[in-house]
Amino acid sequence: MGVLAFPMAALDHSQYDVAIIGASIAGCAAATFFARRGLQVALVEQTEDPQAFKKVCTHFIQSSATPTIQRLGIESGIEKAGGVRNGLELWTRWGWIRFDTKAYGYNIRRQKLDPLLRALATNTPGVDYFPGREARELLSKEGRVRGIGVVDRKGRMEEVDARLVVGADGRSSHVAEMSGLPTEASPNNRFIYFAYFRSVHLTSGRKSQTWFIEPDLDIAYALPVDDGLTLLSVMPLKPKLDRFRGSLEETFASYFEALPDGPNMKGGERVSEFRGMLDFPNITRAESRPGLALIGDAALASDPSVAVGCGWAFQSAEWLVDGTADALAAKDEVLVDAALTQYSKTHRSRLGPHQAVISSFSTGRPYNSLEAKLYKGATSDPAISRALELLISRKVTPEQALTPSVMANLQRVNMGE
Numbered sequence: 349m350g351v352l353a354f355p356m357a358a359l360d361h362s363q364y365d366v367a368i369i370g371a372s373i374a375g376c377a378a379a380t381f382f383a384r385r386g387l388q389v390a391l392v393e394q395t396e397d398p399q400a401f402k403k404v405c406t407h408f409i410q411s412s413a414t415p416t417i418q419r420l421g422i423e424s425g426i427e428k429a430g431g432v433r434n435g436l437e438l439w440t441r442w443g444w445i446r447f448d449t450k451a452y453g454y455n456i457r458r459q460k461l462d463p464l465l466r467a468l469a470t471n472t473p474g475v476d477y478f479p480g481r482e483a484r485e486l487l488s489k490e491g492r493v494r495g496i497g498v499v500d501r502k503g504r505m506e507e508v509d510a511r512l513v514v515g516a517d518g519r520s521s522h523v524a525e526m527s528g529l530p531t532e533a534s535p536n537n538r539f540i541y542f543a544y545f546r547s548v549h550l551t552s553g554r555k556s557q558t559w560f561i562e563p564d565l566d567i568a569y570a571l572p573v574d575d576g577l578t579l580l581s582v583m584p585l586k587p588k589l590d591r592f593r594g595s596l597e598e599t600f601a602s603y604f605e606a607l608p609d610g611p612n613m614k615g616g617e618r619v620s621e622f623r624g625m626l627d628f629p630n631i632t633r634a635e636s637r638p639g640l641a642l643i644g645d646a647a648l649a650s651d652p653s654v655a656v657g658c659g660w661a662f663q664s665a666e667w668l669v670d671g672t673a674d675a676l677a678a679k680d681e682v683l684v685d686a687a688l689t690q691y692s693k694t695h696r697s698r699l700g701p702h703q704a705v706i707s708s709f710s711t712g713r714p715y716n717s718l719e720a721k722l723y724k725g726a727t728s729d730p731a732i733s734r735a736l737e738l739l740i741s742r743k744v745t746p747e748q749a750l751t752p753s754v755m756a757n758l759q760r761v762n763m764g765e
Contacts, residue, residue, distance in 0.1 A: 364390045364476075365676045367496050367510035369483045369523050372402060372462055373658055374644025375516030376469035377665035380420060383474030385673040390508050391469060392498055394517075396480040401462035402518075404623050406542055406581055406652055408434060408556060408571055411451040412743045413659035416666045425464050430574025431456035435555040438740075439608055441562050442724040447737040453659065455556065455573045457544075481506070486513065486526045486640070492681065493527070493639030511676055511684055514668065515642045516661075519631055519649035524642055529634040536651050537712040538567065539589055541600060541624035542581035549612040550578065559607050560723075564588075565712055567653045568603060570611050577619065580604060580611065583653045585712045589626065596622055628652065630707040635695045636688040639681070643668055648699055651710040656742055660699060667694050701745040718750075718758075725761040732757050 366382050368375045371393035379391045393400075409417070411434075417423050433452040438445040470477040480501050487495040487507060495509040515523030524531065550557060550570055558569040566584040573579055582603050584592070592599050600622070604610050631649040635642050644661035671691040675683035715723070725732040731754060739749040 364388050364495075364508060364510040366390070366512045366514060367392060367508045368514040368516055369496065370394075370516035370518065370521075370644075370646070371466050371469065371477070371479070372516065372518070372644070372661070373465060374646070374661035374665045375514070376462075376465035377416070377420060377662050378514055378516060378643060378669055379469040379475050380465075380472050381666060381669035382673060382676075383469075383472045385669065385677065387474060387673060387676055389475045390510060391475055391477050392481050392483065392496070392508065393466075393477070393479045394482050396501070398466060398479070399459070399463050401458040401460075403458070404625055405458050405657065406540075406569075406571065406579060406655065407458050407461065407573070407658055408455055408569075408655035409453040409662070410656060410659035410741045411449075411453040412741050413662040414451070414453055416662040417454070419666070420468065420662075422464060422468060425468075426454050426456055426461070429456060429460045429464060431460075432554060432572050432574065434571070435552075436737075436740075437552045437555050437557050438723075439557070439559045440723045440727075441560075443727045444609070445723070445726045445733060445736065447733060448730065449734070449737050451737070451741065451743075453741075455571045455579070457573055457575075457577075460574060478508075483517065483522050483526070486523075488639075491638065492685070493637070496523075511639070511679070511681060512672065512688075513640045515640070515646040516644050516665070517646055519628075519645040521633075521642065521646035523640075524633050524646050527637060527640055527642075529637060529640075529642070531634075532632045533629040534632075534707040534710070536628050536630060536710040537586050538583040538651070538653065538710060539586055539592075539624065539626045540581060540583045540628070540652055541592060541596065541622050542579055543600070543618050543622045544573070544577045544579055544620040545613070546577055546617045546619050548578040548580070548616040551609045551611075557609075557611075559610075561607070565714065566603075568607060570604075578611065578616075586626075625652075630703065630710060632700075632703055635692040638685045638688070641668055641672075641688055641691060647695060648703060650703060650706045653710070654706050654740070656702070656706070659742065664695060664699075667691060667698075698745070699742075701747065702742055705746060721758045721762045725758050729757050729761050732761065 365387040
């Protein structure tokens with residue numbers, strides 16, 4: 349699928365069913381799904397570059413998002429672009445947890461994934477694409493959002509009338525800010541640096557690897573990606589930031605050299621600049637209000653160490669479309685707003701419990717007793733390992749993963765502590 353030339357439309361005041369702000373993973377997935385349901389979609393994007401991509405992202409897509417990727421029909425496109433099916437091995441002080449599962453997500457650089465998704469959306473009949481526009485104000489009537497005002501590169505204000513406005517503009521969402529939706533932020537006490545390397549050998553072969561490094565519970569991972577590259581990332585606690593700033597290359601390399609069964613970097617070559625973030629709080633927002641919804645990082649932005657952002661962008665887009673498309677097609681705003689309330693409940697029930705655990709873990713605290721038993725037990729017990737895989741891939745909530753039989757196995761495996 350080509351990505352160099354996108355169909356573009358001239359903005360006017362005509363009524364759209366949906367106006368989506370942000371043409372990245374969540375926005376493009378939602379635009380595609382909405383248009384396939386016969387709805388008229390305005391997809392608004394700030395950048396004009398069709399090849400634009402999110403640069404600070406480690407792009408491990410959890411296997412829980414694979415059904416959405418398959419439904420979009422881009423699995424073959426991802427694989428043709430070199431995307432790697434991403435099994436996982438996890439190391440803790442109790443040893444390696446090697447998950448025995450056929451489930452897979454993908455590792456693919458955003459510079460390939462984002463243009464692929466943008467081309468999919470903008471070539472879907474029913475999607476009008478408006479690049480080079482910045483969301484400036486929400487348009488409301490009697491307390492309900494009815495559209496959005498955008499500004500083009502020449503400073504001209506244009507209006508997009510829509511029965512539903514969707515904020516898909518990331519963790520710093522301007523749509524969310526304008527909406528007045530309640531927002532909660534909890535601190536993340538880690539920072540992140542990553543870079544791409546060529547000719548780095550992993551003991552796992554083509555499987556991704558993650559290390560939880562004690563005593564401070566720093567996190568590192570190695571992800572095989574497209575074009576034979578490997579992404580290496582470290583997420584230490586913030587008191588170590590000065591050490592990295594002083595000698596980033598050397599300190600970064602020393603971290604990986606000290607890892608148990610770490611990557612063999614002899615002969616390896618760094619082929620990108622270091623990228624990273626020094627401050628990335630966990631952000632939870634109310635997902636909707638009448639006439640407006642948030643998806644992807646705009647709704648929920650989490651610690652990147654748990655690699656949920658890309659997958660949740662795909663999934664939240666799908667949940668929103670499945671929940672609201674029929675009401676939008678009926679052109680009944682009362683039904684649309686009832687559907688938005690249900691979308692919020694779905695989003696919160698499926699992701700909220702995970703976000704609570706993620707936010708707690710991102711403080712850098714030690715394992716709690718249940719986590720310690722779970723990681724220890726998963727090294728030797730297949731049922732515990734399977735429960736942990738379901739949990740960290742976000743297929744089930746913590747409560748659903750820890751069934752009575754799994755809890756019994758945990759007690760048996762950990763007897764004698």
